[in-house]
Amino acid sequence: MKEITARLLAWYDRHARKLPWRGSADPYQIWVSEIMLQQTRTETVAGYYARFLEAFPTVQDLAAAEESAVLKQWEGLGYYARARNLQAGAKQVMTEFGGKVPSGVEDLLKIRGIGPYTAGAIASIAWNLPVPAVDGNVIRVISRLYAIGESLGEPGTRTRIETLAKELVPESRPGDYNQAVMDLGATVCVPGTPDCDRCPLEDLCRGRRTGAAAELPKIPGAKPPKEMLYDLILIYDGKRVLARKRTEKMLSGLWCFPLMKGWESAEARKAELRRRWGMEMKTFRAVGTAKHVFTHQVWQMTLYEGELREPAQAPEGYAWIDGEELETLAWPVAMKMALIPVRRRLSDGQ
Numbered sequence: 001m002k003e004i005t006a007r008l009l010a011w012y013d014r015h016a017r018k019l020p021w022r023g024s025a026d027p028y029q030i031w032v033s034e035i036m037l038q039q040t041r042t043e044t045v046a047g048y049y050a051r052f053l054e055a056f057p058t059v060q061d062l063a064a065a066e067e068s069a070v071l072k073q074w075e076g077l078g079y080y081a082r083a084r085n086l087q088a089g090a091k092q093v094m095t096e097f098g099g100k101v102p103s104g105v106e107d108l109l110k111i112r113g114i115g116p117y118t119a120g121a122i123a124s125i126a127w128n129l130p131v132p133a134v135d136g137n138v139i140r141v142i143s144r145l146y147a148i149g150e151s152l153g154e155p156g157t158r159t160r161i162e163t164l165a166k167e168l169v170p171e172s173r174p175g176d177y178n179q180a181v182m183d184l185g186a187t188v189c190v191p192g193t194p195d196c197d198r199c200p201l202e203d204l205c206r207g208r209r210t211g212a213a214a215e216l217p218k219i220p221g222a223k224p225p226k227e228m229l230y231d232l233i234l235i236y237d238g239k240r241v242l243a244r245k246r247t248e249k250m251l252s253g254l255w256c257f258p259l260m261k262g263w264e265s266a267e268a269r270k271a272e273l274r275r276r277w278g279m280e281m282k283t284f285r286a287v288g289t290a291k292h293v294f295t296h297q298v299w300q301m302t303l304y305e306g307e308l309r310e311p312a313q314a315p316e317g318y319a320w321i322d323g324e325e326l327e328t329l330a331w332p333v334a335m336k337m338a339l340i341p342v343r344r345r346l347s348d349g350q
């Protein structure tokens, strides 16, 4: 085991990825980077990370910010519960930990949005504690290194991997070691076919020796995301468009255009707008389709746009948004396709 950690650290010294949060020992900055990196590509996070810290340089700033300002900074990163939890966690740090991000894993785990992986990353990188940070990369590297062929769905497999991960963390440079495994998993021991020829652990790796590496880890069959059919309706009143701030758990606090379940004809939707909101449309037509894939759902959307015959009050929960306001609100990526014609329309004022 000592040989594995020594080789990984030596490899890390030469091949560490240059990332904006590397080199920081500030627990708040590491926390922000780790939350952003969950389910999001490193390249995408890099730009967001710098802007986010510029807007909220300290845990105090984040705790005191308006939720809408936090969501605006997070706009486009997806999985918005992360942003809300991060802010809730910052508030907790202010009230329960005297404004200082705690060092121990146990205390870190009490903070909203911080799970075992993030707690391990903060404790080892910021506070130099010899604890593991087990994410998908670590699971993959260890499964291959020890040729663990049991499915991750079977009881005991994950525990075995976590035990090995714990034993591998060295007393000195634990943060660098954890980041070395993350980098190895992201650049060499990648999902699918690993690049073993470039790996510092090649001659120590059982998965490599047995030829099983590419099939490891054994992941139990994941459920396919549920397909949801919607009509997304862009309703214009001159230079304004109808939208609402979502209150549902999914995408809560973000803005969306009217989303109606099912795929219906233009005539049926027009009739529904009349019946539901008393809106008479001067024009109404389908303008395209859009698709957005979430972890558990796929939204298949038909885009309609229509112009009101005469001004109408926004229905309850909705608001009329002009071109300027549109840019100040936080929109989920699922609205990206719809925002293209809306921006064009509101800026032209057609």
Ligand code: SF4
Pocket: 141, 144, 145, 188, 189, 190, 194, 195, 196, 199, 200, 201, 202, 203, 205, 206, 207, 208, 213
């Ligand atoms: S030798 Fe190959 S399979 Fe083993 S840890 Fe290195 S890259 Fe992964």
